[in-house]
Structure formats: structure tokens, C-alpha cells
Amino acid sequence: MTALAGGGRGHQGQLKPRSGPAATASGAGPAGAGAGQAGTAVVRPTRLGPSHVLVAAGFLLSAALVSVLVGPADLPAKGVLEEIAGKLPFVHLRAGLGTTGDVVLWQLRMPRMVLGGLVGAMLAVAGASYQGVFSNALADPYLLGVASGAGLGATLAIVYAPGESVGPVSALPAAAFAGALVAVAATFALARPKSYERSAASLVLAGVAVAAFFTAVQTFIQQEQNSVDLTVVYSWILGGLSTAGWSQVELVLPYVLVAAAALFACRRLLDVLAVGDEEATSVGVRAQRVRLVVVAAATLGTAAAVSVSGLIGFVGIIVPHTIRLLAGPSYRRIIPLSLMYGAGFLILADLLARTVLSPQEVPLGVVTAFLGAPFFLIVLRQARRTG
Numbered sequence: 001m002t003a004l005a006g007g008g009r010g011h012q013g014q015l016k017p018r019s020g021p022a023a024t025a026s027g028a029g030p031a032g033a034g035a036g037q038a039g040t041a042v043v044r045p046t047r048l049g050p051s052h053v054l055v056a057a058g059f060l061l062s063a064a065l066v067s068v069l070v071g072p073a074d075l076p077a078k079g080v081l082e083e084i085a086g087k088l089p090f091v092h093l094r095a096g097l098g099t100t101g102d103v104v105l106w107q108l109r110m111p112r113m114v115l116g117g118l119v120g121a122m123l124a125v126a127g128a129s130y131q132g133v134f135s136n137a138l139a140d141p142y143l144l145g146v147a148s149g150a151g152l153g154a155t156l157a158i159v160y161a162p163g164e165s166v167g168p169v170s171a172l173p174a175a176a177f178a179g180a181l182v183a184v185a186a187t188f189a190l191a192r193p194k195s196y197e198r199s200a201a202s203l204v205l206a207g208v209a210v211a212a213f214f215t216a217v218q219t220f221i222q223q224e225q226n227s228v229d230l231t232v233v234y235s236w237i238l239g240g241l242s243t244a245g246w247s248q249v250e251l252v253l254p255y256v257l258v259a260a261a262a263l264f265a266c267r268r269l270l271d272v273l274a275v276g277d278e279e280a281t282s283v284g285v286r287a288q289r290v291r292l293v294v295v296a297a298a299t300l301g302t303a304a305a306v307s308v309s310g311l312i313g314f315v316g317i318i319v320p321h322t323i324r325l326l327a328g329p330s331y332r333r334i335i336p337l338s339l340m341y342g343a344g345f346l347i348l349a350d351l352l353a354r355t356v357l358s359p360q361e362v363p364l365g366v367v368t369a370f371l372g373a374p375f376f377l378i379v380l381r382q383a384r385r386t387g
Contacts (some may be wrong), residue, residue, distance in 0.1 A: 046271065046330035048337070056340035060117070063344035067113040067351050073104045080105060085162065102173060112244040115252070116350045117343035119241075120315055122256045125379050126321075127297035127316020128334050129263050133291045134204070137379055140316040141302040144207040145183035146294070149315075150306045151237055153179020155218045158232050159225055172236070173251060173307040180215075180303030186210045186382020203295075239310035239365030241350050248308040251378035259301025263335055271330035282301040312346070312365045314372020317340035319345055321379055 048336060069077050079097045083105055086093040124143050130139035142148075157164070163170040191206035194366035222230055269290045270361070272280045277287040306312070319336055319342045327333045346364075349371070353362045 006301060043128050046328070048330045048333050052327055052333060052337060053340075056337050056344075060340045060344040060347075063347040063351075064113055064117065067116070067347050068109045069103060069110055069353060070355060073101070074106060075101050101125070107245070111246045111249055112241050113347055115244040115249050116241050116347045118249065118252055118256050119305045119309045119312065120319075120346025120349075121299040121339045121343040122259065123312065123315040124319035124345070125260055125263055125335055126302045128320035128331065128338045129270065129294050129298045130274065130316070130329055131265075131320060132334075133294045135274070136204075136320070137316070137382070138376070140313070141298065141305075142211075142311075142313065143204060144187045144299055145210040145214060146180045146299060146302050146306060147311050148211040148218070149183025150176040150182070150303065151179070151311060152183075152214045152218045152221075153177070153307075154236050154310075155221055155233050158236070159221060159229050164231075169227040170247075173248065176236075177303050180299075180306060183210050183214055184299045184303070196256045197215035234361070237365075238363035239312040239368075240353065240361070240363050241309060242354075242361055244308075249251065250331040252304045252308050255304035256301055259304075260298045260339060262297035263294060263301075264339075266290060266297075267331045267335040270294070270335070274329075274331075310363075310365060312368055314368045315342060315346060316376050317379060318368075320377070 068082055069075070075097065079101060082093050083097050083102065085091050117163045127139070130141065130143055131137055134143070153175040154172055156179070161171045161175070187203065187206045187210045190209065191202040222233060225233075247379040269280075269285055272283065272285045273287055273290060280287045280290075320338055323334050323337045323341060327337060346368075349367045350364055353364045353367045356362055356367075
């Protein structure tokens with residue numbers, strides 16, 4: 001943090017009067033300094049309050065419980081709760097389920113719920129972070145070609161290495177992860193000017209170009225394949241957690257933890273960037289270095305998430321903007337709340353995907369698109385008004 005901010009503790013007191021979008025909206029930025037001194041400006045609080053944490057934790061816990069209680073197999077709620085409570089430290093309860101129920105709970109529903117929570121949390125916090133560094137309300141985790149790279153990697157694995165593995169990991173998530181990283185590396189290479197700095201506009205344009213190229217290659221490969229391969233490819237592209245297992249949780253968990261920790265550590269700096277690069281530089285924040293760290297962390301986490309879930313869109317738009325309406329525009333609130341609300345949101349979306357047309361399952365990406373497309377239009381309309 002000190003290396004990124006370049007200021008240490010001496011600057012923290014300077015940042016408090018105008019910590020991000022909240023301060024700007026209230027006139028505490030440079031243009032409103034006189035009004036603030038005159039006592040007419042109101043600086044909204046930016047710290048994460050206990051009430052926000054309790055509500056978010058309650059939402060996540062409720063979503064998780066509903067997810068493990070509801071499903072095609074009729075498991076008694078009391079037995080499920082006793083089974084879960086019996087795994088807690090210092091809690092001694094007899095198993096509340098039989099052998100079959102135990103398998104359904106711990107090998108099917110529980111890993112699916114945990115994986116959905118990890119993917120949802122990562123996509124939501126990545127979306128919020130991209131929106132902060134690019135100052136664009138419509139930015140999402142697929143902005144830099146992550147989706148196209150992961151899609152191409154998955155297509156190559158399905159077509160040319162079906163059923164293969166890379167060590168203990170299946171070739172499909174490994175190839176999707178590698179493809180996502182290659183696409184992002186290509187985006188950064190194309191967007192890098194002669195100087196060290198990278199502008200937001202050049203990154204976005206490079207991401208669009210890379211995404212178009214990777215999508216074209218993927219389409220070309222699909223044209224030469226049989227219907228079975230195409231069905232598998234399209235099923236992965238539409239997104240879903242139907243094959244979720246503990247091995248996939250173990251695969252994605254380290255990347256999500258590292259990426260989420262880095263973004264959480266940068267939440268205050270995102271507020272500083274919101275008032276402008278010149279103002280951020282004046283208080284010792286190295287804006288370009290902060291952007292590089294945030295984009296790298298968000299992209300790494302997103303690549304890991306989509307490698308095990310397929311392409312699930314709109315989570316990075318729905319969740320952060322809902323939090324802005326409920327808790328304000330400060331990233332000191334948005335980043336941690338996005339982790340919890342994003343996890344709960346995708347868990348519930350997955351529950352809807354596997355129950356709305358039971359015994360058939362709707363692709364999870366289709367469910368989030370149904371929910372996210374109208375929300376995207378609302379955000380676009382508001383962005384055009386403010387613009």
C-alpha cells in the first residue's frame with residue numbers, strides 16, 4: 001500500500017476530506033473547496049459500517065442455506081442443518097442424513113454452492129474494480145478480452161484434448177485459464193505506448209480488438225467440428241456449475257483469495273483515483289501504478305473464475321451498481337460488499353437455473369443475462385444522462 005500510494009501515513013489525513021466519489025458529489029473536490037470551508041458541503045461517510053456487514057452476511061448466509069436445502073433430491077431441512085452443524089468445531093451432533101443424503105449434500109450441493117459463491121464474489125468485485133480504474137460505469141470483467149481468451153482456450157481443450165488433464169487438473173479449466181491470461185497479455189502489449197503509462201481508452205480499444213480476433217479463431221475452429229463437440233463448446237460458453245466439484249473449488253480458491261485481497265487493499269486508493277489523477281498525484285498516489293495493480297488482480301481472478309464456470313455475464317454490473325444505490329459510491333464500501341453480495345447473488349441465480357425448469361437445467365449465463373440485460377440498459381441510460 002505504501003509503495004502504491006507513495007505517501008505513507010503522512011497522507012492519510014489529507015485523503016479523508018475528499019475520499020472518492022462521495023466527496024466529489026458533495027462538493028468536497030477542488031471545485032467545491034470553498035463551499036466545503038463555508039460549511040455548505042456535506043461529506044458522506046465512506047467507512048464500512050457494522051450494519052452493512054451484518055445485512056450482507058445475512059444475505060449470503062441465507063442464499064447458501066437455501067441453495068443446499070433446495071434441489072431435486074428431497075432432503076429434510078432438519079437433517080441437512082444437523083449434518084452441517086455436526087461439521088463445526090466443538091459441536092457434537094449425530095449425522096442427520098443417511099448415506100445417500102450425505103453424498104448429495106457434500107458431493108453435489110455443497111461444492112456447487114461454494115464454487116458459485118467464489119465465482120460470484122470474484123466477478124462482482126472485479127467489475128467494481130474495473131469501473132473504478134476506468135471511471136466507466138459500464139466496465140465489466142470481460143472488458144480486456146478475458147471472455148474471448150477463455151472461450152478460445154476451452155474450445156481448443158474440448159476439440160483437441162477431450163478428457164485430458166494437466167497434472168491433477170482437467171485440461172478444460174487449465175486451457176480456459178491460460179487462454180484468458182494470453183488474451184489479457186495481448187491486450188496490454190497492444191495498448192502499451194512508447195511511454196510506461198497506459199491510458200484507459202487504449203486498453204479498452206485493444207481489448208475489443210483482441211476479443212474480436214480470438215472470437216474469430218474460435219468460430220473458425222468450431223466450423224470444422226462435429227455436433228457433439230459444438231454442443232459441449234456452447235454449453236461451456238453459456239456458463240454453468242452443473243459439473244462443480246471440490247477439485248474445481250481447490251483450483252480456483254487460491255487465485256480468488258489473492259486477487260480479492262489485492263483489490264481489498266486498494267479500495268481506498270480507488271476512492272482517491274475518482275477525484276482525478278492530478279489530485280491523486282498531489283497527495284502522493286501513483287495513479288498508473290495503482291491502475292496496473294488493480295487491473296492485474298481483477299483479471300487474474302476473473303480468468304480463474306471463468307475457467308471453472310464458463311462465461312457468466314452481467315454479475316460485475318448488477319452487483320456493484322446495486323451496492324452504490326444501497327450504500328453509496330465509496331469503494332471502501334463497494335469492494336467488500338461486492339464480495340458478499342456477489343457470492344449470494346450467483347448462488348441464488350444458480351439455484352434458479354437448476355430449479356425453474358427442473359429436471360432440466362437452464363444455463364447459468366442465460367439466467368444472469370435475463371436479469372442483467374434490463375439492468376444494463378438502466379445503467380446505460382443513467383450514464384448517458386450524467387454524461
